[in-house]
Amino acid sequence: MKRKSIAVVGAAETTELGLIPNVSQIQLHADAALNAMADAGLKPADIDGLATTPEWTPVLANYLGITPGWVDGTMVGGCSFMLHVRHAAAAINEGLCRTVLITHGESGRSRVGVGGFAGNRASLEGQFEAPYGIMGPTTVFTIPALRYMKTYGVTEEQLAMVAVVQREWAARNPRATMKDPITVQDVLNSRMIAYPFRLMMCCLVTDGGGALILTSAERAKDFPRKPVYILGTGEAAESWMISQMEDFTTSKAFRVSGGKAFEEAGISHQDVDHLMIYDAFAHLPLYGLEDLGFCKRGEAAAFIWERNTAPGGKLPVNTNGGGLSYMHSGMYGMYALQESVRQMRGIAPAQVPGARISVCHGVGGMFAASGTIIFSNEAP
């Protein structure tokens, strides 16, 4: 993709975030979409491309009253929206559509208007993992961590520090779900969920949504908001079965996705002012910092412990408070993208002064897939 050929011209989250028991899941999509269209000064009829999940794209299209001529329903878990951005950028560049709406909405906590989930016991995961008492992300996403900790001598205190630092960012954000300061000891005293993970090392479960609108950089100049340009993109898929992940101390999907995005952007790590790493659990920023190349293998825990990613540090990470403290509806990637866009627009609650380049890295299906988007606020 040509650098800065595509821009974000509309971005918004749902009107409310957190606990929203009076709104169904599809309406969370629509609420975020309407907010993003208002932000961009657009009407539904102006949208000719639609990407969404976990609602089905045709269902949402009809709900919004549009018939998009470009459709994406890529569903690889929480980073699906990073992939939607990448696919939309390619589609706009190819002339398949001009204005793409990407939405997310999830009634993760209240479960209003949410379809049921029945595992397929004939799938490989159903046959070879489900019989052993796995119960979603808390017992699956977390399994590699002990191997990582033993390999690099990372302590439970260091894992706890990830949550502490992110709470410091959340304290600066009025929309964050959890804002009260916490200590390493508070994290280590919180309830055990799945050893070595305690409650405060696990993400929130809340309700909400978000939407983005993308168009060509050329058209973006005519929109009311300052455009946020896409500098580089990457995506990858490794394994849905955690037991078949190649190496428990590093994510191949992270390395492939991040590598593609950095190569396309043509930037070095020193150029990055702001970083989002999808943090469903406290170990993910460690993998992200290393697999994206910001730290050498095994050095991320010390990097965080020394406050490099904290407010005032040299590499601000997860400045909205992250999935651990801001919000997490189930597919958090959209909120990471929203925070990158806010930082590039200069309107984030915990704004990084003078930030020009933001890297936004997502995970999906636990360690199954990955998507990376690099943004810039400088015109091409």
Place this chain on the structure above:
Amino acid sequence: MPEAKRPLPKPTPETRHFWEGAAAGELRLQRCDQCRHVYFPPRPFCPKCASRKVSVFKASGKARLYSYVINHRPMPPFTAPYSIAVVELEEGPRMMTNVVGCPQTPQALQLDMALEVVFEKQTDEITLPFFKPAGA
């Protein structure tokens, strides 16, 4: 409310040999006839070289503990806390399991400890492989 049951696998044509093996007390893996790569989970081709010429063989049942969590949340019919582990088989592939026959504590569950397979019959069709400390 009906009593919760362990979600049991539904064998497919490509995995049937594994479940028939487990019922017979054997841990069966596959090896590529062409490049000799040993792999899991089952499929009728080699994931390394794509050859369709592959054979089923009986594995040693020896493994080491690669990584795990100990689940503390209620998950009937499991009794928390219980381990959910990934073991590395002597032949190379990794698989998920529960480590049984020892306390479900970080002290008893040391990474890289030697393990061996044990089988527990669930139904006439399905027997599940578990792993216990070697020699225990």
